[in-house]
Amino acid sequence: MLMRLAVKSLLQRKLAVALIVLAMSLSLATLLLTRSLSSELRSSFSNSISGTDLIVAARSHPLQVLLYSVFRMGTPTQAMSAERWHEIEQRPQTAWTFPIVLGDSHQGYAVIGTNDDYFRHFRYGRQQALQLSSALPEINLQKPHFAAPLQVFIGATVARERGYAVGDHLHLSHGSHGHSFMQHKEVDFVVAGILQPTGTPVDRSLHVHLQTLEALHDPQQALRLTNAEWQDLPEADAISALFIGLTSRPLLFQLQNVLNQPHQEPLTAVIPGVALSEFWQLLGNAEQLLQALSLLMLITSLLGSVAMLQVTVAGRRQEIALLRIIGARPLYLFVLLETEVLLLTLLSWLLALSMAAATQWLAQPLLAEHYGLLIEPLLNLQDVWFYAALSLGLALLAGLLPALSAYRLSLTTQH
Amino acid sequence: MITADLSADQPVAVQPVLEIRHLLHAWPDAQSGQAETLLDIRHFQLQAGERCFLHGPSGSGKSTLLNIIAGLCQPSTGEIWLAGKSLWQLSARQRDHLRASKTGVISQTFNLLPYLTVSENLQLMQNFAGQHNDRYWQGYLLQQLNLSEQANQTVARLSVGQQQRAAIARALVHRPALIIADEPTSALDNDNKNAFMRLLLQECSASGASLLLVSHDLSLQPHFDRVLDIASCKPGQRATPVSEKEPLPC
Numbered sequence: 001m002l003m004r005l006a007v008k009s010l011l012q013r014k015l016a017v018a019l020i021v022l023a024m025s026l027s028l029a030t031l032l033l034t035r036s037l038s039s040e041l042r043s044s045f046s047n048s049i050s051g052t053d054l055i056v057a058a059r060s061h062p063l064q065v066l067l068y069s070v071f072r073m074g075t076p077t078q079a080m081s082a083e084r085w086h087e088i089e090q091r092p093q094t095a096w097t098f099p100i101v102l103g104d105s106h107q108g109y110a111v112i113g114t115n116d117d118y119f120r121h122f123r124y125g126r127q128q129a130l131q132l133s134s135a136l137p138e139i140n141l142q143k144p145h146f147a148a149p150l151q152v153f154i155g156a157t158v159a160r161e162r163g164y165a166v167g168d169h170l171h172l173s174h175g176s177h178g179h180s181f182m183q184h185k186e187v188d189f190v191v192a193g194i195l196q197p198t199g200t201p202v203d204r205s206l207h208v209h210l211q212t213l214e215a216l217h218d219p220q221q222a223l224r225l226t227n228a229e230w231q232d233l234p235e236a237d238a239i240s241a242l243f244i245g246l247t248s249r250p251l252l253f254q255l256q257n258v259l260n261q262p263h264q265e266p267l268t269a270v271i272p273g274v275a276l277s278e279f280w281q282l283l284g285n286a287e288q289l290l291q292a293l294s295l296l297m298l299i300t301s302l303l304g305s306v307a308m309l310q311v312t313v314a315g316r317r318q319e320i321a322l323l324r325i326i327g328a329r330p331l332y333l334f335v336l337l338e339t340e341v342l343l344l345t346l347l348s349w350l351l352a353l354s355m356a357a358a359t360q361w362l363a364q365p366l367l368a369e370h371y372g373l374l375i376e377p378l379l380n381l382q383d384v385w386f387y388a389a390l391s392l393g394l395a396l397l398a399g400l401l402p403a404l405s406a407y408r409l410s411l412t413t414q415h
Numbered sequence: 416m417i418t419a420d421l422s423a424d425q426p427v428a429v430q431p432v433l434e435i436r437h438l439l440h441a442w443p444d445a446q447s448g449q450a451e452t453l454l455d456i457r458h459f460q461l462q463a464g465e466r467c468f469l470h471g472p473s474g475s476g477k478s479t480l481l482n483i484i485a486g487l488c489q490p491s492t493g494e495i496w497l498a499g500k501s502l503w504q505l506s507a508r509q510r511d512h513l514r515a516s517k518t519g520v521i522s523q524t525f526n527l528l529p530y531l532t533v534s535e536n537l538q539l540m541q542n543f544a545g546q547h548n549d550r551y552w553q554g555y556l557l558q559q560l561n562l563s564e565q566a567n568q569t570v571a572r573l574s575v576g577q578q579q580r581a582a583i584a585r586a587l588v589h590r591p592a593l594i595i596a597d598e599p600t601s602a603l604d605n606d607n608k609n610a611f612m613r614l615l616l617q618e619c620s621a622s623g624a625s626l627l628l629v630s631h632d633l634s635l636q637p638h639f640d641r642v643l644d645i646a647s648c649k650p651g652q653r654a655t656p657v658s659e660k661e662p663l664p665c
Contacts, residue, residue: 001535001538001539001542004531004535005528005531005539008530008531008535009530011530012529012530318524319528322526322527322528323528324487324511325485325487325514325520325526326515326520326526326539326540326543326585327511327512327514327515327516327540327543327544328511328515328543329507329508329511330507
């Protein structure tokens with residue numbers, strides 16, 4: 001009977017109830033989405049590289065090395081010499097290396113100069129290797145390699161956004177801006193392959209051979225580049241960063257120490273996992289801020305529902321008097337009001353869950369397309385329970401005010 | 416404040432449904448802020464099955480008296496005995512229960528919960544009276560009041576006449592000893608008024624409940640065993656009930 005009374009009493013005020021439920025569910029949905037987005041962001045973030053033990057570059061801050069080498073944001077101010085690359089490559093602890101050269105761009109996307117080892121050793125997510133979704137016939141989809149100097153392998157996002165297909169021709173620009181004055185117009189690259197989506201910065205990159213890139217920057221070489229063979233190309237004499245895999249993990253800190261030693265050409269050796277978590281701590285503050293904001297939103301909308309109930313309590317003076325006169329105890333009225341708050345919250349919660357799920361489902365392709373974020377359209381169950389309990393608890397607490405008002409009104413109101 | 420055990424004074428055979436002793440009630444005047452005595456009833460009894468008409472103009476303290484009788488308002492001094500129990504010697508919880516189980520209330524606005532159906536209003540009443548949900552009895556009562564078809568309609572959708580009858584059913588459904596009716600006919604035209612009174616009295620006699628009806632409408636008085644002018648309960652007047660069928664001063 002109490003439940004029926006509460007339900008029917010709420011149905012009496014459909015408009016107010018609908019508005020409150022809408023406000024509350026919007027903030028709950030925001031809270032849920034913020035949570036799941038940031039945890040997905042975090043995993044997508046830490047998925048951007050795996051399997052690489054060290055990244056080495058000319059001396060600078062480890063975060064800066066991480067930013068340009070892994071996230072392809074910005075360019076290094078100093079280059080690292082090829083001699084040091086080869087010296088490191090020769091070390092007994094070194095299992096493999098691949099270099100990257102940054103600095104060029106294509107319509108705003110980063111151009112990476114590298115070699116076949118990149119495709120052989122680069123790993124992301126759970127040790128996943130790069131694979132092609134389509135390529136020229138002479139290239140193996142599982143094991144991409146540069147078959148000719150003027151080939152370019154493009155990321156999934158670049159291909160989709162610019163509409164490139166295998167066999168298309170494109171030019172590179174010098175510098176990292178989309179509208180660089182210097183264009184390498186004279187040299188036509190052919191799209192040799194399109195990489196499968198990875199949800200990492202690779203999707204927004206173009207990969208050309210390091211030696212081709214070296215030649216491109218020498219005006220005399222560049223003119224002869226068309227139809228050039230591998231043997232015509234110069235060896236690179238400087239690289240931006242070197243990715244290193246070790247033969248055995250325990251050697252990691254030892255090698256990092258050695259590489260960080262003072263030297264006539266000082267280097268910075270970064271352990272990607274460590275640098276990533278440092279970086280995430282930096283971003284974590286923003287995440288906490290977002291969380292706090294959505295919690296604040298939840299509290300605001302709860303206050304809104306309390307305000308509504310509080311106003312209706314005053315308007316329900318007659319109803320409360322009636323319930324009293326037919327024998328309802330003040331406690332009954334207290335429980336009735338709390339039940340109403342609880343019902344409102346439950347309703348909002350269900351709506352919020354479906355809104356959050358629908359938003360994730362709808363936003364997934366958009367996020368993947370625009371931000372390269374691969375997000376599972378699933379809410380974290382632990383979060384769902386936590387916030388369900390939190391919001392119900394807060395609602396009951398907030399409901400105390402109207403419930404107490406009803407209680408007190410029922411003590412003083414006379415027929 | 417209430418010390419004497421007055422049950423020894425009660426007639427052994429017939430216990431009155433309602434008894435008021437030495438009631439004095441005062442509250443601060445709205446303008447002066449001075450306490451002003453509003454009600455002064457030395458002794459009043461209502462026997463089982465008796466029908467009493469309490470008459471007085473609006474503002475004369477009728478509703479206050481009803482609140483005092485229902486135990487919703489504590490008088491400044493005096494005792495109220497309802498169904499053999501002194502209201503203010505009970506705990507708040509017991510008082511609420513006594514009110515729910517022993518009295519049925521009909522008011523000017525009929526006081527039904529507008530968003531519940533007729534049936535649910537009856538169930539709620541039985542619920543508060545601590546009785547089980549007696550569908551058979553509810554159905555019988557609604558049939559008597561010609562409301563069988565409206566049982567599952569929301570009260571807000573009923574006509575005024577149907578709401579009156581539903582109010583009677585609600586007041587009687589838990590078989591109370593006392594029906595308290597506060598201006599129940601003020602919203603009704605003459606025809607409806609007479610039909611309502613006939614029905615109310617008929618149901619009261621059928622269930623054996625006493626009736627205490629408060630109204631400013633003197634045309635209702637022929638229906639009653641006893642007529643009491645609330646003006647006589649004011650200080651300065653003889654504060655005893657007017658005797659049976661005694662004509663009113665006006």
